[in-house]
Amino acid sequence: MFSTVLVANRGEIAVRVIRTLRELGIRSVAVFSDADADARHVREADTAVRIGPAAAAESYLSVERLLDAAKRTGAEAVHPGYGFLAENAAFAQACAEAGLAFIGPPASAISLMGDKIRAKETVKAAGVPVVPGSSGSGLTDAELVAAASEIGMPVLLKPSAGGGGKGMRLVRDEAVLAEEIAAARREARSSFGDDTLLVERWVDRPRHIEIQVLADAHGNVVHLGERECSLQRRHQKVIEEAPSVLLDEKTRAAMGAAAVDAARSCGYVGAGTVEFIVPGGDPSSYYFMEMNTRLQVEHPVTELITGLDLVELQLRVASGEALPVTQDDIRLTGHAIEARVCAEDPARGFLPSGGTVLALSEPSGGAVRTDSGLTAGVPVGSTYDPMLSKVIVHGPDRPAALRMLRAALADTVILGVQTNAGFLRRLLAHPDVVSGDLDTGLVERDLAGLLPEGVPPEVYAAAALLEAPLGRPHTPARPGGWVDPFDAANGWRLGGTPAWTVHHFRLPGQDPVEVRTRKVGAEQDILLDAVDSGAAPARARIVSRTPGALTLELDGVTHRFTHAASPEGVWLGRDADSWHVQTHDPVVANLSGAGRAGADTLAAPMPGTVTVVKVAVGDKVTAGQSLLVVEAMKMEHVISAPHAGTVTELDVSPGTTVAMDQVLAVVTADEEEGA
Structure with missing residues (x-):
C-alpha cells in the first residue's frame, strides 16, 4: 500500500478521499489554488501545496504543476477525484511516466471510454445494446444535421468527451438544430477542450440507471448493483438512490452482467460506472450510454447499501492487490438516497449564487452522512462547480429513506449562500418521486410546482418577530421606567420550556393569520407554528441583521427583508393586535436582469x-x-x-x-x- 497520496482535486471529494487516507494511515497531500487557500480540504490534509491562481486552467487543470507538487511531497500515487483531470488520459499517462500510480483506470481505457463514439462501437462489439445514433468521429455540423434527420426528432446532442451533462442539448425542432449544435460545441470546448459531438435518438420519459463496477489488474471484475439517477435538471443529476425501484432481480442481474462485459471490453481497472438509458415502460430494453472512468459523485449510496468503501478499494487495486470480494459476496441492504446541495438560486432559474458562509450546520451520524467541503467563514465564488455538499441517508426501505433525507435537508444550514436545499426537499415530497414513478424529464416538466408559490405567512411573521426592536412583544413600562419581565408576552416562564405565544398577523388585503411562536435553542432561533396551515412547526433563524436589513432562514429557504421607504423594501409594523407588512422581496426573479435598472x-x-x-x-x-x-x-x-x-x-x-x-x-x- 502507498505511504503518501496526492489528491488532485478540491471541495467535498478531496475531503472525502482524505478521510479514507487518514483511516488507512496514508499521508495525504492536498493541492490548492489561490481561491482555496483556506479551504477545508487544505486544512484536513497532512500537507498542502499551492499550485497556482484561481483559474482552473492554471491550477487544478495544470498537469505540470500537479506532477511538480507530487514530486516535491514524495507522493507515490495520485487520486484524481472526479471532474478536472479525473478522466484525462494524458494526465493518467503523465503520472505513469513520472513513476506515479494513477488511482484510476489505465490511460488506454480512459481514452477509449472517454470517446463516446468509440466506446459505443467497442461495447456494441461485446454484445452490449447501445442507443441508436450517429457513427464516426469528427462529424461536421452538416453531418450532424444529416444524422439527426435520419434518426428523427427528438435527438440528443452530446459531447464525445467529458460528462456531467455539460454541452448536452435536447433538440425537438429541426429548425433550431444548427444553433443548438453551435451552443453545444461552445460548452463542450469550454468544459473539456474538445468540441466533438455525436447525436443520439432521444428516448421519451427515459430512466437513467447506472451500474457500479470494480476491476483489478488480475482479471477480476464485479458489479455492485445499480443506482437510479433519473431526477435531473438540464441533464445534471440532483437526487440519486440505490437500488432502483424499477428493476427486478432478473433485470438487475442482466444489466450488471452487461456492465461487466463493457468494463472487460476496454481492459478496465479500478472503480467505474456504466450508464444505461432505460425506457420506463420496458426496463428489459436498456441501452448503453457511456462509461464514466472515475469515481462518481453519487458513489456514497452504493457504499451505504453494500458496506464497502470504494475509495479504499480504488487504493488497493491501484497498489496491485486483487479485489477482496467476489460477485457472490455482494449483498444490497436497505435503501440509500443522496441529494446534491448546490450554490444556486432556484427562484432565479437556478442561477449560480455566491457569498461567504456565515454559519454552517450539517447533519451527520447514525443513518445520515454529509460529504462536504464547507467551513464557516469561507467564501463561495463562481470559479468552480456549484456543488457544495452531498447529504446521504441509509434507511431500511425507500419510504423511510425519503423521510430521513427530507429531515436531514431541513437540518442543513448554510447561511450566507443561497442554496437549493428547499427545492430538494420539495422534490423529495413530489408524489411521483414518493411513488417511484420517475423519469429524467420529471423535474423540468413539474418545475413550476417545485418552486415556492409566493411567500408563506410564516415568513413575514418570522421577520417581524425576530427583528429588533419590532420583534419584541410590547412590554409596558412601570412607573419610574422599569420593566417587569413577568409583563412580557413572549412565552417566558420560570424553570421550564417557553410556552407558545400567539400572534395575529395581517397581510395587505388578507384575513389575519394566527401564528404561534416559541423560543428554541440559540438566542436568534424561534419555532413557528402557523395554526391553520396544517404544516409542522418550522424553525427560523437569523442569518444576518443590520440596522436596515434582516436576512432569515426558514425551512431551508433564505429570505431577505429591508427597512426602507422605497417600494422595494419591507415595512414591518404592529398595532394593538396585529402585525402588518407592506411589501417583501425575498428574491428578484429576473433571469435576464432586465428591469433591475430600467426596462431596457x-x-x-x-x-x-x-x-x-x-x-x-x-x-x-x-x-x-x-x-x-x-x-x-x-x-x-x-x-x-x-x-x-x-x-x-x-x-x-x-x-x-x-x-x-x-x-x-x-x-x-x-x-x-x-x-
Whole structure:
C-alpha cells in the first residue's frame, strides 16, 4: 500500500478521499489554488501545496504543476477525484511516466471510454445494446444535421468527451438544430477542450440507471448493483438512490452482467460506472450510454447499501492487490438516497449564487452522512462547480429513506449562500418521486410546482418577530421606567420550556393569520407554528441583521427583508393586535436582469464571463432574441432581448469578466406606430 497520496482535486471529494487516507494511515497531500487557500480540504490534509491562481486552467487543470507538487511531497500515487483531470488520459499517462500510480483506470481505457463514439462501437462489439445514433468521429455540423434527420426528432446532442451533462442539448425542432449544435460545441470546448459531438435518438420519459463496477489488474471484475439517477435538471443529476425501484432481480442481474462485459471490453481497472438509458415502460430494453472512468459523485449510496468503501478499494487495486470480494459476496441492504446541495438560486432559474458562509450546520451520524467541503467563514465564488455538499441517508426501505433525507435537508444550514436545499426537499415530497414513478424529464416538466408559490405567512411573521426592536412583544413600562419581565408576552416562564405565544398577523388585503411562536435553542432561533396551515412547526433563524436589513432562514429557504421607504423594501409594523407588512422581496426573479435598472437594461444575472456576443450597437433585435452568453460555474446562461428594439449600448465583449447585476447592454424599445 502507498505511504503518501496526492489528491488532485478540491471541495467535498478531496475531503472525502482524505478521510479514507487518514483511516488507512496514508499521508495525504492536498493541492490548492489561490481561491482555496483556506479551504477545508487544505486544512484536513497532512500537507498542502499551492499550485497556482484561481483559474482552473492554471491550477487544478495544470498537469505540470500537479506532477511538480507530487514530486516535491514524495507522493507515490495520485487520486484524481472526479471532474478536472479525473478522466484525462494524458494526465493518467503523465503520472505513469513520472513513476506515479494513477488511482484510476489505465490511460488506454480512459481514452477509449472517454470517446463516446468509440466506446459505443467497442461495447456494441461485446454484445452490449447501445442507443441508436450517429457513427464516426469528427462529424461536421452538416453531418450532424444529416444524422439527426435520419434518426428523427427528438435527438440528443452530446459531447464525445467529458460528462456531467455539460454541452448536452435536447433538440425537438429541426429548425433550431444548427444553433443548438453551435451552443453545444461552445460548452463542450469550454468544459473539456474538445468540441466533438455525436447525436443520439432521444428516448421519451427515459430512466437513467447506472451500474457500479470494480476491476483489478488480475482479471477480476464485479458489479455492485445499480443506482437510479433519473431526477435531473438540464441533464445534471440532483437526487440519486440505490437500488432502483424499477428493476427486478432478473433485470438487475442482466444489466450488471452487461456492465461487466463493457468494463472487460476496454481492459478496465479500478472503480467505474456504466450508464444505461432505460425506457420506463420496458426496463428489459436498456441501452448503453457511456462509461464514466472515475469515481462518481453519487458513489456514497452504493457504499451505504453494500458496506464497502470504494475509495479504499480504488487504493488497493491501484497498489496491485486483487479485489477482496467476489460477485457472490455482494449483498444490497436497505435503501440509500443522496441529494446534491448546490450554490444556486432556484427562484432565479437556478442561477449560480455566491457569498461567504456565515454559519454552517450539517447533519451527520447514525443513518445520515454529509460529504462536504464547507467551513464557516469561507467564501463561495463562481470559479468552480456549484456543488457544495452531498447529504446521504441509509434507511431500511425507500419510504423511510425519503423521510430521513427530507429531515436531514431541513437540518442543513448554510447561511450566507443561497442554496437549493428547499427545492430538494420539495422534490423529495413530489408524489411521483414518493411513488417511484420517475423519469429524467420529471423535474423540468413539474418545475413550476417545485418552486415556492409566493411567500408563506410564516415568513413575514418570522421577520417581524425576530427583528429588533419590532420583534419584541410590547412590554409596558412601570412607573419610574422599569420593566417587569413577568409583563412580557413572549412565552417566558420560570424553570421550564417557553410556552407558545400567539400572534395575529395581517397581510395587505388578507384575513389575519394566527401564528404561534416559541423560543428554541440559540438566542436568534424561534419555532413557528402557523395554526391553520396544517404544516409542522418550522424553525427560523437569523442569518444576518443590520440596522436596515434582516436576512432569515426558514425551512431551508433564505429570505431577505429591508427597512426602507422605497417600494422595494419591507415595512414591518404592529398595532394593538396585529402585525402588518407592506411589501417583501425575498428574491428578484429576473433571469435576464432586465428591469433591475430600467426596462431596457440587460444586467448580468450572476458573476461570470461573457463568452458570446451576437449583436453590435445599432442592431435591430426582436423580443426574446438571444444577444449574449454568460458562463459561470461551467454553465452557459443566455441573455435575451426584453422586447423588440435597437441595441443602443453594449458594454462587454467576449472574455469580459462581469459581476452580478453589472450592466451588459441596453435595448431601447421601438416606438409604437402612431405614437
